[in-house]
Amino acid sequence: MPLKGKIVVNEVYCKGCALCIPACPQGVIRLAPERLTAKGYHPAELFADSCTGCAVCAVVCPEAAITVYREAKARAMV
Amino acid sequence: MARELWKGNEAIAEAAVRAGLQAYFGYPITPQTELLEYLSWRMPELKRAFVQAESELGAINMVYGAACTGARVMTSSSSPGISLMLEGISYIAGTEVPMVLVDVMRGGPGLGNIAPAQADYNQIVHGGGHGDYHPIVLAPSSVQESIDLTSLAFDLAEKYRSIAVVLTDGSLGQMMEPAEMPEMMPVKQVYPEWAVTGEPGRDRRFLTSINLNPVEQEKTNIRLSLRWQQVQANEVRFKEYYLDDAKFVVLGFGSSGRIALSAVRAARAEGIPVGLLRPITVNPFPTAVIEELGKHVDGMLVVEMNAGQMLEDVRLSTRNRVPIEFYGRMGGVMPLPDEVLSAIHGLVDGPRTTEGHPRDRWLARLAKNN
Amino acid sequence: MAIPSIELEQVVYERPESFRDVSTHYCPGCTHGVAHRLVAEVIDEMGLRERTIGVASVGCSVFAYNYFDFDFVQSPHGRAPAMATGIKRVLPNRVVFTYQGDGDLASIGTAEITHAAARGENITVIFINNANYGMTGGQMAPTTLPGMKTTTSLNGRDVETQGYPIRASELLATLDGSAYIVRRSLHDPKNIRLAKKAIRMAFEVQLRGLGFSMVELLSSCPTNWGLTPEDSLQFVEEKMTAFFPLNDFKVNSAVAQIKI
Numbered sequence: 001m002p003l004k005g006k007i008v009v010n011e012v013y014c015k016g017c018a019l020c021i022p023a024c025p026q027g028v029i030r031l032a033p034e035r036l037t038a039k040g041y042h043p044a045e046l047f048a049d050s051c052t053g054c055a056v057c058a059v060v061c062p063e064a065a066i067t068v069y070r071e072a073k074a075r076a077m078v
Numbered sequence: 079m080a081r082e083l084w085k086g087n088e089a090i091a092e093a094a095v096r097a098g099l100q101a102y103f104g105y106p107i108t109p110q111t112e113l114l115e116y117l118s119w120r121m122p123e124l125k126r127a128f129v130q131a132e133s134e135l136g137a138i139n140m141v142y143g144a145a146c147t148g149a150r151v152m153t154s155s156s157s158p159g160i161s162l163m164l165e166g167i168s169y170i171a172g173t174e175v176p177m178v179l180v181d182v183m184r185g186g187p188g189l190g191n192i193a194p195a196q197a198d199y200n201q202i203v204h205g206g207g208h209g210d211y212h213p214i215v216l217a218p219s220s221v222q223e224s225i226d227l228t229s230l231a232f233d234l235a236e237k238y239r240s241i242a243v244v245l246t247d248g249s250l251g252q253m254m255e256p257a258e259m260p261e262m263m264p265v266k267q268v269y270p271e272w273a274v275t276g277e278p279g280r281d282r283r284f285l286t287s288i289n290l291n292p293v294e295q296e297k298t299n300i301r302l303s304l305r306w307q308q309v310q311a312n313e314v315r316f317k318e319y320y321l322d323d324a325k326f327v328v329l330g331f332g333s334s335g336r337i338a339l340s341a342v343r344a345a346r347a348e349g350i351p352v353g354l355l356r357p358i359t360v361n362p363f364p365t366a367v368i369e370e371l372g373k374h375v376d377g378m379l380v381v382e383m384n385a386g387q388m389l390e391d392v393r394l395s396t397r398n399r400v401p402i403e404f405y406g407r408m409g410g411v412m413p414l415p416d417e418v419l420s421a422i423h424g425l426v427d428g429p430r431t432t433e434g435h436p437r438d439r440w441l442a443r444l445a446k447n448n
Numbered sequence: 449m450a451i452p453s454i455e456l457e458q459v460v461y462e463r464p465e466s467f468r469d470v471s472t473h474y475c476p477g478c479t480h481g482v483a484h485r486l487v488a489e490v491i492d493e494m495g496l497r498e499r500t501i502g503v504a505s506v507g508c509s510v511f512a513y514n515y516f517d518f519d520f521v522q523s524p525h526g527r528a529p530a531m532a533t534g535i536k537r538v539l540p541n542r543v544v545f546t547y548q549g550d551g552d553l554a555s556i557g558t559a560e561i562t563h564a565a566a567r568g569e570n571i572t573v574i575f576i577n578n579a580n581y582g583m584t585g586g587q588m589a590p591t592t593l594p595g596m597k598t599t600t601s602l603n604g605r606d607v608e609t610q611g612y613p614i615r616a617s618e619l620l621a622t623l624d625g626s627a628y629i630v631r632r633s634l635h636d637p638k639n640i641r642l643a644k645k646a647i648r649m650a651f652e653v654q655l656r657g658l659g660f661s662m663v664e665l666l667s668s669c670p671t672n673w674g675l676t677p678e679d680s681l682q683f684v685e686e687k688m689t690a691f692f693p694l695n696d697f698k699v700n701s702a703v704a705q706i707k708i
Contacts (some may be wrong), residue, residue: 005460013463017477017677023637041476058461059637062481063472064488065463072458080686101538127537131530132563139560143503143534146521151534169524274535275520275544278498284513286504286522 005053005070009044013065016041020066022059026050029057081256087112089221089257090154090180090244093228095120098263100149101127103140107159108192109248110182114154125343126265133161138166145175146285148273150232150266151330154180156248157198158189161206167241168207175272176235176238178228179213180244182251183383185410193410194248196332197384203361203391210299212306214313215361219336221255227358229260236270238309242440245360247383249333249412306362310406315358316367317323320346324353327371327423329392330381331357338381341418350426360388365395372396379425381405381418386437393436404440464488466497470515477677479634479667479684480508483576484515486644487547490651491518500543501535503528505557507549508582526557529564532571543654545572549592551581561620565660568625572612572650573662575616578669579688586672592612593691598672613691616667617664621697627659629698633666635684639694648708666692 004033007029014037021044023031028051031042044066051068084092091113091352095341102121104114114130121128126220127144131137137153144151155163160181162190170177183198185191200206203215214234224246269275283405289295319339321327337355342354355371357364372378378400380389386404393402405414406423423441463469467488474480491497504512506525513520523531528546530696536544553575554560564571580589580598588598588605591613595604607612622628627652632643645663650661666688668680676684 010463013471015476019477019677019681022678039471053460055461056637059640060482062474062476062485063477064467064481064485067462068460069457070460072456101534102533129533129537129567132559133532135527136530136533136560136563139530140537141533142523142527143521143531144538145534146502146531147538149538151538161592165524173522274521275503276501276519276539276544277591278501282516282518282520284520284522286513286520288510288522416551 003053003071005051005068007046007051008009008067008069010065010067011037011076013063014041014043015039015045015063017062018044019060019062020044023056023060025054028054033070081258083254084221084225084257085112085252085254086221086224086246087182087251088116089225090228091116091120092259093225094152094178095124096260096262097232098150098265099126099152100265101144101151102153103129103131103137103144104153105131105134105137105155105159107134107156107183109184109194109251110154110156110180113180134162135166138163139191141177142166142170142175144171144175145170146274147178148275152178152180154182156182156184157186157195160198160201164207167213168209168211169287171211171213171241172209173285174239175285176239176241176301178231178235178242178244180246183245183247185408191410192248194333194412195383195408195410196247196334197387197408198245199360199382199384199387202245210304212309212361213243214238214309215243215245215359216317217245217358218250218361219332219356221253222251222257222424225257225259234313238305240305240309245332245408247333311364313359314362314364314366316364317356317358318353319356320353321355321371323351325376326350326379326422327350327375327387328352328354328379328381328418328422329357329368331360331388334381334383337415338411338418340415341422343365344380344415344419345368345422350422351399352422352426357370363391363395368395369390373399375400377401377403377425377430379403379405379421380436381413381421383407383412386440387435398432401432402436403430404436406440463632464492466491468515470514472515473511474508475671477668477670477680478508479665480576482486482634482640483574483665483667484512486640487574488516490644490648494651496543496646496651499541501539503532503535503544503546505546505548505552507552509547509549509576510583512547526552526555527560528552529557529571529573530562530568533564533567533569536569536571538698540570543651545574547574548576549582550575550577550579551589554590554592554614560668561616562623565620565626565662566623568627568659570654570657570659572654574647575662575664576667577664577692578667580669580672582669582672585599586669593687615692617697620662624696626662627700628653628661631664631666631692631694633684633689633694635666635668635681649703649706652706652708653703656706659700666694673683
């Protein structure tokens with residue numbers, strides 16, 4: 001099972017350029033249809049569950065607006 | 079230190095080195111190339127920075143970069159090269175970083191020739207670069223003075239975060255005279271708090287001449303203007319010769335002042351009560367002393383190697399209260415003491431007037447003689 | 449007894465330290481932002497932040513000094529390599545780089561960049577090529593492609609009267625003082641990653657005192673090209689790489705030894 005990931009898009013920086021959308025291999029990013037940032041852009045957002053934390057969106061983001069997280073499973077000591 | 083024979087250009091170069099020059103960027107142009115050539119071996123010898131740039135444009139921008147780090151930096155050129163540097167000069171002034179510029183003036187306009195002239199006065203003193211800025215301008219009239227004023231230029235530039243110009247000409251640059259060099263000063267160790275030095279352990283610094291907001295730009299301009307007022311109040315320098323009993327005053331800077339001194343001495347030997355005022359700072363201009371003189375003398379003669387540029391500042395200073403005549407040679411021609419003596423006779427014999435413009439009367443005389 | 453595994457959140461990517469926490473003025477989708485980000489990432493990864501001095505030029509990136517959290521100066525149009533020379537010569541152990549656009553570097557600044565490279569100045573140049581003068585509204589630049597429409601080539605660049613574009617990387621690579629001159633592109637994730645490697649290499653070249661390094665980055669200008677950000681990246685991929693090939697134009701022997 002692939003590790004789960006998530007992205008947090010900083011809406012101070014996101015300009016809704018949408019470059020992350022075609023870049024995402026899972027196709028789980030969209031521009032929020034109902035929300036606007038303070039500058040009037042529709043910010044990018046995750047809209048489905050299958051983000052793997054691959055960070056390709058962050059590679060293409062011109063604003064460094066995306067923070068990418070991935071689950072790291074750690075085994076506890078017995 | 080003993081007196082040695084120094085060539086003007088090289089004397090300025092060595093004086094800068096002794097004043098702790100850390101970087102020199104220049105380009106060949108007659109009649110100042112010796113300055114570049116001298117530093118091309120002297121700076122590396124002392125492990126200091128030297129680059130012969132691709133053009134004067136390159137040179138002034140290298141100066142700009144080094145000046146932003148707070149280092150003592152200098153460049154030199156001559157009239158056409160100075161024109162190329164004006165963009166950089168405006169940027170440096172707008173960024174308020176100190177630098178020393180040496181202008182060894184030559185005949186122009188255009189390519190002109192390589193003979194001495196003083197026709198960059200307006201360009202240097204009244205700001206050839208765009209915007210409101212005022213460089214401190216020092217005008218030597220001997221090799222010794224070139225040395226002394228070069229050292230002073232660095233101190234004044236740093237004191238006021240300003241551009242300081244040593245305004246000289248091809249004759250002073252090429253001549254050799256006995257002169258004394260100051261002691262070697264160490265290169266500075268302490269840097270100002272605005273210096274962009276890429277150092278750890280502090281907040282980042284940046285220097286720019288941009289102020290997109292006009293209100294902010296105006297604040298910068300106000301600061302520059304107030305600073306200039308300080309310079310005007312504190313840094314005027316001039317030399318007076320025989321003014322105690324003078325009924326007539328000759329005014330000239332640099333080589334003109336030096337040549338006029340010979341003429342003034344000759345005139346005094348004839349019994350004419352004439353003296354000389356030689357501005358050492360042409361910016362700030364010695365307005366107060368000239369205005370004061372204007373109240374007590376019967377006439378003034380301005381001598382320059384141009385078509386009358388400092389002339390206008392003398393007229394402004396005297397507020398048309400005293401008759402002024404002008405004697406100028408242009409295009410690289412240097413006046414001889416005899417010519418200036420003739421002009422002194424002309425002033426003394428009269429008629430003298432405060433009507434019209436001294437330049438017109440001079441041109442009419444020139445036309446008659448040619 | 450085994451305690452079930454704990455899930456931790458690991459940060460895979462976050463905004464680089466050297467990229468200041470301000471919103472940039474660049475247009476949405478403009479790859480200036482990508483280039484800035486890559487430079488900031490490299491400076492952080494190499495631990496150079498407190499000894500770097502950047503030289504901003506004139507163009508859309510004129511305010512670059514507002515976006516990086518290290519020392520910066522601002523140069524007149526085209527003069528950044530000369531300013532950088534002045535700084536590097538007085539502070540040789542600092543990392544000095546210029547960030548220039550194509551109008552700045554290949555037009556008014558042609559002499560300054562050529563001679564900084566010829567002298568082998570130990571500086572790094574980040575060269576953003578988007579084939580127009582962006583800041584002033586999209587005029588033709590020395591890098592505008594033949595036939596490309598701009599506000600000063602309304603019918604498309606006519607090589608008869610308006611000449612041919614300049615390939616700056618190829619030109620500068622002919623100089624012995626050039627140590628590392630490469631062209632990369634920012635049009636997709638793979639090329640962005642290659643661009644970052646090149647930027648890293650360029651700074652390594654500077655750190656080792658090996659000479660002049662430059663990374664030309666083919667970039668987009670959605671606003672002046674009149675294309676969406678995505679379409680403008682396609683233009684870069686199809687049209688710009690055809691005229692400006694992605695390649696290593698100069699890698700001198702000392703640089704070739706570097707393994708990063």
